[in-house]
Amino acid sequence: MSRRGKVFGSFAEAMVDIPDGATIAFGGFAGPGTPYNLTRALLKHGAKRLTCIANTTGGAHQPRMPDIGMLVENGQVAKVVCAFTAATRPTDVLPFTPYYERGEVEAELVPQGTLAERLRAAGAGIPAFYTPTAVGTELAEGRETRAINGRDYLLEYALPCDYALIRAWRADAAGNLQFRLSQRNFCPLMAMAARTTLVEVEEPILPAGTLDPDQIHTPGIFVHRLVPIPPAPEGLWATRRQERAK
Amino acid sequence: MSRRGKVFGSFAEAMVDIPDGATIAFGGFAGPGTPYNLTRALLKHGAKRLTCIANTTGGAHQPRMPDIGMLVENGQVAKVVCAFTAATRPTDVLPFTPYYERGEVEAELVPQGTLAERLRAAGAGIPAFYTPTAVGTELAEGRETRAINGRDYLLEYALPCDYALIRAWRADAAGNLQFRLSQRNFCPLMAMAARTTLVEVEEPILPAGTLDPDQIHTPGIFVHRLVPIPPAPEGLWATRRQERAK
Amino acid sequence: MNAPSNKGWDRQQMADRLAREFQDGWIVNLGVGIPTLCSNTDIGERDITYHAENGVIGYGPVLPPGEEDLHLVNAGGQNVSLNPGAAIVHHADSFGIIRSGRIDVTVMGAYEVAANGDFANWKIGGAKGGGIGGAMDLAACAKRVFIILEHGTRKGEPRLLRTCTLPVTARGVVTLVATNLGLFAPAGDGFAVRELAPGVSFEAAQQATGAPLLPA
Amino acid sequence: MNAPSNKGWDRQQMADRLAREFQDGWIVNLGVGIPTLCSNTDIGERDITYHAENGVIGYGPVLPPGEEDLHLVNAGGQNVSLNPGAAIVHHADSFGIIRSGRIDVTVMGAYEVAANGDFANWKIGGAKGGGIGGAMDLAACAKRVFIILEHGTRKGEPRLLRTCTLPVTARGVVTLVATNLGLFAPAGDGFAVRELAPGVSFEAAQQATGAPLLPA
Numbered sequence: 001m002s003r004r005g006k007v008f009g010s011f012a013e014a015m016v017d018i019p020d021g022a023t024i025a026f027g028g029f030a031g032p033g034t035p036y037n038l039t040r041a042l043l044k045h046g047a048k049r050l051t052c053i054a055n056t057t058g059g060a061h062q063p064r065m066p067d068i069g070m071l072v073e074n075g076q077v078a079k080v081v082c083a084f085t086a087a088t089r090p091t092d093v094l095p096f097t098p099y100y101e102r103g104e105v106e107a108e109l110v111p112q113g114t115l116a117e118r119l120r121a122a123g124a125g126i127p128a129f130y131t132p133t134a135v136g137t138e139l140a141e142g143r144e145t146r147a148i149n150g151r152d153y154l155l156e157y158a159l160p161c162d163y164a165l166i167r168a169w170r171a172d173a174a175g176n177l178q179f180r181l182s183q184r185n186f187c188p189l190m191a192m193a194a195r196t197t198l199v200e201v202e203e204p205i206l207p208a209g210t211l212d213p214d215q216i217h218t219p220g221i222f223v224h225r226l227v228p229i230p231p232a233p234e235g236l237w238a239t240r241r242q243e244r245a246k
Numbered sequence: 247m248s249r250r251g252k253v254f255g256s257f258a259e260a261m262v263d264i265p266d267g268a269t270i271a272f273g274g275f276a277g278p279g280t281p282y283n284l285t286r287a288l289l290k291h292g293a294k295r296l297t298c299i300a301n302t303t304g305g306a307h308q309p310r311m312p313d314i315g316m317l318v319e320n321g322q323v324a325k326v327v328c329a330f331t332a333a334t335r336p337t338d339v340l341p342f343t344p345y346y347e348r349g350e351v352e353a354e355l356v357p358q359g360t361l362a363e364r365l366r367a368a369g370a371g372i373p374a375f376y377t378p379t380a381v382g383t384e385l386a387e388g389r390e391t392r393a394i395n396g397r398d399y400l401l402e403y404a405l406p407c408d409y410a411l412i413r414a415w416r417a418d419a420a421g422n423l424q425f426r427l428s429q430r431n432f433c434p435l436m437a438m439a440a441r442t443t444l445v446e447v448e449e450p451i452l453p454a455g456t457l458d459p460d461q462i463h464t465p466g467i468f469v470h471r472l473v474p475i476p477p478a479p480e481g482l483w484a485t486r487r488q489e490r491a492k
Numbered sequence: 493m494n495a496p497s498n499k500g501w502d503r504q505q506m507a508d509r510l511a512r513e514f515q516d517g518w519i520v521n522l523g524v525g526i527p528t529l530c531s532n533t534d535i536g537e538r539d540i541t542y543h544a545e546n547g548v549i550g551y552g553p554v555l556p557p558g559e560e561d562l563h564l565v566n567a568g569g570q571n572v573s574l575n576p577g578a579a580i581v582h583h584a585d586s587f588g589i590i591r592s593g594r595i596d597v598t599v600m601g602a603y604e605v606a607a608n609g610d611f612a613n614w615k616i617g618g619a620k621g622g623g624i625g626g627a628m629d630l631a632a633c634a635k636r637v638f639i640i641l642e643h644g645t646r647k648g649e650p651r652l653l654r655t656c657t658l659p660v661t662a663r664g665v666v667t668l669v670a671t672n673l674g675l676f677a678p679a680g681d682g683f684a685v686r687e688l689a690p691g692v693s694f695e696a697a698q699q700a701t702g703a704p705l706l707p708a
Numbered sequence: 709m710n711a712p713s714n715k716g717w718d719r720q721q722m723a724d725r726l727a728r729e730f731q732d733g734w735i736v737n738l739g740v741g742i743p744t745l746c747s748n749t750d751i752g753e754r755d756i757t758y759h760a761e762n763g764v765i766g767y768g769p770v771l772p773p774g775e776e777d778l779h780l781v782n783a784g785g786q787n788v789s790l791n792p793g794a795a796i797v798h799h800a801d802s803f804g805i806i807r808s809g810r811i812d813v814t815v816m817g818a819y820e821v822a823a824n825g826d827f828a829n830w831k832i833g834g835a836k837g838g839g840i841g842g843a844m845d846l847a848a849c850a851k852r853v854f855i856i857l858e859h860g861t862r863k864g865e866p867r868l869l870r871t872c873t874l875p876v877t878a879r880g881v882v883t884l885v886a887t888n889l890g891l892f893a894p895a896g897d898g899f900a901v902r903e904l905a906p907g908v909s910f911e912a913a914q915q916a917t918g919a920p921l922l923p924a
Contacts, residue, residue, distance in 0.1 A: 084623040085622060085623070089525075101620050110624070111624050111627075112545060113545075113586075116583035116587050117587060120584040123804055124363070124804030125377070125378065125804060125809065126363070127378075127395065127399055128375065128376045128394055130373050130374045133591065133629045133632045134628050134632070135662075136660065137660055146374075153374070173793070181574075181580055182546050182547060182565050183563050185546045186582070214425070214796050219765050221735060238562040275799070278780070330838075331837030332837045346837055347836050347837070355837060357843075358803070359803030362798075370588030371593065378807065379845045379848045382876065420577030427764070428779065428780050431798065435798060453576070462580070462581075465579035468594075486773070
């Protein structure tokens with residue numbers, strides 16, 4: 001696609017073509033990089049039978065921000081692919097978990113590094129690879145392993161997606177992205193894995209040629225639609241994370 | 247290893263432990279990123295029966311700078327793994343090619359993208375992967391292919407190395423590296439693939455904490471020995487490339 | 493099975509004991525919960541690089557309220573600081589560091605550890621799902637896997653066992669275990685006792701353990 | 709087989725003809741040699757991003773002597789400039805872009821092209837080795853493979869054939885071929901004639917081609 005015309009005026013406009021049944025990856029890890037504004041717009045957009053790929057469906061902490069769990073509550077999700085279908089602490093309950101336990105939503109539980117590598121593989125044209133992770137565990141039961149140089153490895157397949165929704169710090173009009181600190185996490189990999197990448201951008205979008213070509217985290221080749229985040233309260237911005245009351 | 251003590255005073259000192267039979271990757275693509283100074287020191291160091299991994303063994307252009315071809319001429323090389331055993335233009339002759347044709351050196355010819363991905367796989371703990379490249383060609387004869395989603399892919403293995411010799415623009419004392427423009431090429435991948443990474447550095451080495459953590463191309467975790475390049479003529483610096491006279 | 497759970501080391505002491513095993517130059521990954529306390533331990537001039545799964549290499553202490561940078565969290569979601577020489581990478585590169593064996597030690601919590609080095613920390617009994625996060629990658633690939641856990645459950649059942657009863661996170665990988673009762677090393681058929689917490693007898697520890705203890 | 713090789717289009721005209729096929733927004737990878745001339749063609753306001761295998765995305769014209777930046781080369785080793793919006797990635801990411809099908813067209817030279825879409829450009833007859841570079845990755849994965857070559861060898865042998873005689877670079881991938889005699893598209897059993905260069909008759913082109921030509 002052309003480097004022109006990547007800047008969109010609203011989150012709704014940027015996702016108007018997302019169909020029912022789409023596979024969508026959501027960036028973010030424990031806050032930074034999470035596309036709160038795009039997720040909120042997707043709740044309103046209403047596409048159904050979605051497959052959602054993310055590290056988590058949303059944490060057990062407060063204040064709660066738009067997350068995959070809300071899409072589940074809103075009846076929009078058929079399946080999630082993630083590294084947590086339950087919280088790490090058995091005393092926490094993710095909003096998603098009861099839906100999964102009742103069988104209302106499918107889930108594919110994937111180790112976090114395998115999830116990242118499967119996204120990267122999709123973006124790098126690698127259809128499958130071997131990994132040492134999860135060998136000998138319940139996750140490997142009935143699946144193909146292979147001994148290479150005397151060690152067993154599990155075969156994993158690329159995880160492509162139709163759309164990636166991510167959040168970045170800065171962008172230029174050509175779609176080149178910079179992330180700030182741990183905002184980077186899965187975002188560059190999801191942009192690689194997606195056919196269409198939507199980005200909510202924290203800083204005002206810069207003219208092409210403003211960012212140093214040596215300091216681009218995600219080249220514009222992987223980026224299709226940019227939406228600047230309006231100031232609060234219209235736009236959603238990170239707030240201090242609070243643990244859910246015990 | 248500790249983040250302390252990574253800065254070495256000479257190229258010779260940085261490679262004193264390279265043994266005969268080592269596998270060494272050499273960064274660089276058509277000039278930028280090529281470790282001229284480290285390669286010259288390796289010629290003097292004299293380690294033999296080396297396996298050398300690089301995009302090329304050195305070009306057919308002038309002025310000739312220290313390259314793998316010279317290590318071959320110096321009797322130090324058992325095998326090369328590269329994307330060119332002959333020049334692209336049949337009228338050019340690489341210094342390496344006659345040694346290969348006479349059977350004095352082995353070669354494994356690898357498509358450039360597969361070479362990059364095999365190095366990256368070694369550095370990422372992926373022992374093997376599938377790629378569409380080279381399917382149906384002479385390079386795939388007798389090798390394992392696999393149909394995935396209706397397309398044939400070739401199985402490729404990780405390519406680890408004992409040492410990587412690379413050139414960077416800037417480094418801090420913790421070993422974090424920045425490359426300038428197309429100097430980056432294979433260098434970050436070779437640093438990932440190597441047990442020990444040696445870097446010749448163009449700019450004076452900076453105190454740890456000077457480089458922006460968001461703008462590190464190769465984290466110091468992958469970098470073990472840094473040597474600042476002295477000014478010319480003692481140090482070797484890029485010069486304008488000239489095509490070999492026809 | 494009657495060893496009171498408040499006997500022996502407290503949480504910080506368990507973390508301290510493992511942290512003192514860290515050697516100069518190590519790359520260390522600390523799991524959520526008690527393991528994060530390892531970074532509080534004074535181990536002198538040793539240079540430790542803390543790695544978090546989300547691509548933060550070289551993070552430092554958690555910042556107090558009001559001083560946080562909301563763009564920066566460790567794997568537990570805490571707003572940490574960066575030490576000089578820190579670098580940020582994306583998730584695939586971060587797990588490349590893990591899978592390629594660059595992590596000298598990962599310290600994790602667990603529900604169970606077995607004498608054969610297996611451990612379980614992602615799924616509780618009877619649950620449909622679980623929380624894996626980066627634990628399986630770290631467990632399968634770090635050079636050493638250290639586990640911190642209470643020696644027994646709240647009901648007094650042992651957590652150090654001959655074989656795990658819960659679905660395992662990885663097999664044969666645990667090298668060292670700190671509990672409130674002491675420091676133990678999986679040794680195949682039993683656990684080698686490396687050290688007992690003050691006031692804990694070998695017999696009391698053996699009674700609280702679901703596998704033979706081997707004297708040091 | 710007697711078509712003089714100076715008949716029809718010159719090198720720049722061959723490159724021009726293919727470049728006029730480039731559409732707005734395309735990512736284009738130009739091989740070493742004649743294909744680099746495609747970037748000289750005036751195709752109006754169309755926005756083209758030139759990608760080089762060594763991780764340079766969005767390069768511009770070759771810089772004149774004295775103005776080069778010695779840290780920046782394209783895949784042919786030429787000191788190029790950067791256009792606004794350029795970005796640099798490493799080799800694995802660069803070939804990730806290639807393998808994942810993001811390159812709209814790769815333009816390469818070749819020794820032979822076959823009617824079934826095979827082509828050969830990495831090894832000459834009888835040679836022990838060859839020069840693959842990024843050609844096999846690009847050929848296998850780009851959305852379109854365009855080839856520029858002289859219609860015949862210096863000895864007057866055809867280069868457009870039923871099947872390749874040299875080891876192939878990839879099979880069934882070539883979508884368009886520009887030679888000095890015109891523009892041809894592999895069509896299975898023969899080549900569809902898309903256009904003939906001025907002064908070249910269908911019969912003359914057929915005579916110089918080692919496979920049937922199919923009228924437009």
